[in-house]
Amino acid sequence: MSRKSVNFTIKEINSDLAQFRDLNITIGSITRERWEEPMGPTPYPSLTTLRSWDQRLLSRYKPFYMPFCDLCCLCTYGKCDLTGTKKGACGISMPAQQSRTVLIAACIGAATHISHSRDLLNHVIATSGRDCPINVGGTSVEVEAPITRLVCGVKPETLGDLEPVLDYCENQLTQLLAVTHTGQEGNHLDFESKVFHAGMIDHVGMEVADIAQVSALGFPKADPEAPLCDLGLGTVDTKKPVILVIGHNVPPATAIIDHLKETGLFPEVEVTGICCTALDVTRYSPRAKIVGPISWQLRYIRSGVPDVIVIDEQCVRTDTLTEAARIHAPLIATSEKNCLGLPDMTDETVDAIVAGFVSGKVTGALILDPEKVGEVAVATAMAVAPKRKKHSVLPTKHQLGEWAKKCTQCMLCRRACPNDLPIAQAIRLAASGNLSGLDELYDDCLGCGRCESACKQKIPIHSLIVAAADKKTREETYCLRSGRGAIQDLEIRKVGGPIVLGEIPGIVAFVGCANYPKGSREVAEMCMEFARRRYIVCTSGCSAMSAGMYRDEEGKTAYERYSGAFEAGGIVNVGSCVANSHIAGAAIKIASIFAKRPLRGNYEEIADYVYNRVGAVGVAWGAMSQKAASIAAGFWRLGIPVVVGPHGTKYRRMLLGRADKDADWFVYDARTGEKVYGGPVPEHLFFAAETKEEAMVMVAKLTMRPNDTSRGRANKLANYIDLHKRLVGGIPQDVYRLVRTHADIPLTMKDECLLHLSGHDWKESPIPDPTLLPRMVHQKRGD
Amino acid sequence: MPMTDSWQTAEIPGPKKASLIIKPDIADALISRAKRPIMIVGHGIIEYEVEGKPLIDCLIALSRKAKIPVVVSASTNKEFLSRGFEPAAIMSAVEISSRLTDPEWKGLDGKESYDLAIFVGLPYSMQWTILSGLKHFAPGVKTMTFDCVYHPNASWSFPNSTIKDWAANLKGIVENLED
Known part of the structure; x- marks a missing residue:
């Protein structure tokens, strides 16, 4: 496919109707299309095209709103008190205001990915050409852009083909943001539908970004054996000059690698990264090192190890310039979206910029040319x-004790801490020379620095914590498998059947930020537990790093212990945030490649398939950002549940099913057209767990689908019951709702399950061929 | 520290804020007046003691004395079971709270809606947001918190207290209740 504008001029035409002279006609575009699949019903959907699908989901998963603020302060009518049933001056209600805020968050998230995608695409088109072929896995990946194909109904073949896809995303995003203006949408469920739309558009944007960079920058192409790279503060060779890259948009970082290779300096310089740029730079060169997730920014900068800090966009601490100055490290900003008030030195010579940095006259510069960033960063380092x-x-240690003695135990540090950590107690211990309390805090600390801002004694509390944990930081020597990108079509063919039939109990994706309630280790433990249980485990973003920051009893990290293949028991790091699209893409490909459902512009049918048959669950244990909100929304529209940690309630609403309301769980049996009970699966679409244990049990439950075969349901139930018994205690109280026939009962748990069922007036019920779409009745396509 | 500031300094809700439980009699009166109370217990209770005894024992005593069913979140269930106490349900905090906003929900036993929900032991910000949900969308349910910190979104909350004062209050609540 490619896009060309068509212009033609007719000098003169005479007909019975009229005469034309110098008639100029412009047709926006034509497509050169080599995809033979017939177009489905919903290519390039507008804001309301998929509204009825959304409403089906939202009728099951009703929003439970938890306002984070009782007021609306978005216009000059306000502030308006929306408590309870009060309305704002514009007439808005609290449910509508909450869903409106969720939509704003989802729009911010989607805009960020789409803007990132546009910048990246412009860059790779400039360097590789518009005709550069899309190649995300050679012959192993024929469905190269499942989300784009599904949503837009187009099959991109070159980088240039991705431009109109982003045009569409940008158009929809403008429409969505307009929805949030005062006096537009007023119904909370319509806001929610638009949240789903924002999420879907976000996934398209993410997919474009990742397939563009995989194609043009030579990242691993759907490679299950992508190389292992170093992870952790302790892996950095501090004897060398060290460059730190932070953010998400990788071209400046790849330019640094290129320049190091060109000059032969790579062996002499360490390139280290935080957040998704770190993940993507290791996809470019596995010799680069990942320091850690987003929450490692302050601790690493303050350690003084980085000699130059290069930031691009997203999730970069906005006080990085100040922090960099404190350690005398020059800072280079590289994105128009994140200029930090720095002078634009893009047109200065490399020598002049470096001289400014070395003399100390210049502490930071904005350089909007990635190649120049590469040269400047290396020379400066x-x-x-x-x-x-x-x-x-x-x-x-001595200074630490002196600082600790200044503490008045006012508790403002603890009251500022998102995790309510016992900071004051730890400082009191430190004042007496005992650093164990501060050392313990290190593991659970988010690295936000709010404690310091709150301290009236100006104690550098975060620095105290990091200094006390000096030994731990030096021992952070882990590894991570570089982001592999897409899932191969062959892998999908192999696991499609076992997933849909339930022999593989589910796909669990650990994604998103590092706003964890109890540190990184919980993510690693959850990943390893589900891999041990033969789920397919996917990771991305900061969670992919956390998954690797723990060693088991044999001293192995998750990525050393488990394969990188998309298979039962695999731990599959797809890559950075934008690579999340490959996880959604895998679910879509199960429907299209394994089940042979038409993909092209056929969103509802594919989502209906995924929702009813593919036992996938997302876990964003430390979800923090607006991007996490839009990523989750994209999964929701596909019918994939998302579990977040306790901080996730701050997203203001859950989407919860009611297992106790049988009427909510009827589906159409595609064989007969009858409406039949499909069971409360998956029970929730968006759920915040209080603890890791609660999350794990819920994840096991949420992998169940109405279409599970008895063998599959028995497998899923066995995992659910076993986890419940081990982590919660006893057999789950809702097993009777999840067992449909005697054959569903796990063999090894037969007696206890039968005893449980006998106490609940349980009766067998048929297993339907489930669909939520009446039009799918009698249209089964041989899955 | 101020008694009625949010424990997490920045978590300021809006005009409607919780009334204070400054002495046990207030809580006892609210519990006694309630027709259908329920208690929702999070994992944070494990770390607290009330005058030398685990907080959980105090909550069990309260439940037994006032006949308040206890809903526990996943991680807390084992602690109750190990004390020979069977919670009324194991449910996540968001699940039970969502149901409390449904005026047609007849409770765990299918008999009648609850009119008082007592929360204790959830992570502060999670309890804060959940209580906000109930404040706005469960007009028929009064909420009360038994944590040692102020929860502005509850109907009734302890103030920010020292552990000693809080424990004395909590002990008093249990002792004063009529068997």
Whole structure:
């Protein structure tokens, strides 16, 4: 497919109707299309095209709103108190206001990915050409862009083909943001439908970004054996000049690698990263090192190890310039979206910029040319490193004690801490020379620094925590499998049947940010537990890093212990945030490749298939950002549930099913057209768990689908019951709702299950061929 | 510290804020007046003691004395079972709270809606947001918190208290209740 505008001029035409002279006609575009699949019903859906599908989901999963603020302050009518049934001056109700806020968050998230995608696409088109073929896995991946094909109904073949896809995303995003203006949408369920739309558009944007960079930058192409790379503070060779890259948009970081290779300096310089740029730079060169997730920014900068800091966009601490200055490390900003008030030195010579940095006259610069960033960063690191001598602002043990003695125990630090950590108690211990309390805090600390801002004594509390955990930081030596990108079509063919039939109990994707309630380790433990149980485990973003930051009893990390293949018991790191699209893409490909459902512009049918048959669950244990909100929304529209940690309630609403309301769980049996009870599966679409244990049990439950075969349901039930018994205690109280026939009962749990069923007036019920779409009745296509 | 500031400093809700439980009699009166109370217990209770005894024992005593069914979240169930106490249900905090906003829901036993929900032991911000949901969307349910910190979104909350004062209050609540 490619897009060309068509212009033609008719000098003169005479007909019975009229005469035309110099008639100029422009047709926006034509498509050169080599995809023979007939177009489905919903290519390039508008805001309301999929509204009825959304309403079906929302009638089951009703929003439970938890306002984070009782007021609306978005216009000059306000502030308006919306408590209870009060209305704002514009007439808006609290449910509508909450869903409106969720939509704003989803729009911010989607805009961020789509903007990132546009910048990246422009960059790779500039470097590789518009005709550069899309190649995300060679012959192993024929369905190269499942989300784009599904949503837009087009099959992109070149980088240029992705431009109109992004045009569509940008158009829809403008429409969606307009919805949130005062006096537009007023119904909370319509807002929610538009949240789903924002999520779907977000997934298209993410897919475009990742397939563009995989195609043009030579990242691993659907490679289950993508290389292992170093992860952790302790892996950095601090004797060398060190460059730190932070953010999400990788071209400046790849330019650094290119320049190091061109100059032969790579062995002499460490390239380290935080957040998704780190993940993507290791996809470009596995010699680069990942320091850690987003929450590692302050601790790593303050350690003084980085000699130059290069930031691009998204999830970069907005005080990075200040922090960099404290350790005398020059900062280079590289994105128009994140200029930090710095002088634009893009047109200066490399030598002039480096000289400014080395002299200390310039502490930061905006450079909007990635290649120049590469040259400047390397030259600056080499020149500055000997002068800086890894200048750290972390206190010595003696200084730490002196700081601790200034504490008045006012508790403002704890009251500012998102995790309510016992900071004041730890500082009291430290004042007496015992650092164990601070050392313990390190594991659960989010690295936000709010404790310091709150402290009236100006104690650098975060630095105290990091300094006390000095030994731990040096021992952070882990590894991570570089992001492999897409899932191969062959892998889908192999696991499609076992997933749909339930022999593989589910796909569990650990995605998103690092706003964890109890540190990274919980993510690693959950990943390894589900891999041990032969689920397919996917990881991405900061969660992919956390998954690797733990060693089991044999000293192995998750990525060393388990394969990187999309198979039962695999732990599959797809890559950075935008690579989340491959996880949704895999679910879509199960419907299209394994079940042979038409893909092209056929959203409802594919989502209906995924929802009823593919036992996938997302876990965003530390979800923090607006991007996490839009990513989750894209999964919701596909019918894939998402579990978040306790901080996730701050997204203001859950989407919860009611297992106790049988009427909510009827589906059409595609064989007969009858409406039949399909059971409360998956029970929720968006759920916040209080603890890791609660999350794990819920994840096991949420992999169940109405279409599960008895063998599959028995397998899923066995995992659910076993996890419940081990982590919660006793057999789950709702097993009777999940067992449809005697054959569903796990063999090894037969007696206890029968005893449980006998107490609940349980009767067998048929297993339907489930669909929520009346039009799918009698249209089964041989899955 | 101020008694009626949100424990998490920045979590300021809006005009409607919780009334204070400054002495046990207030809580006892609210519990006694309630027709259908329920208690929702999170995993945070494990770390607290009331005058030398685990908080969980105090909550069990309260449940037994006032006949308040207890809903526990996943991680807390084992602690109750190990004390020979069978919770009325194991449900997540968001699930039970969502049901409390449904005026047609007849409770765990299918008999009648609850009119008082007592929360204790959830992570502060999670309990804060859940109580906000109930404040706005469960007009028939009064909420009360038994944590040692102020929860502005509840109907009734302890103030930010020292552990000693809070424990004395909680002990008093249980002792004063009529068997």
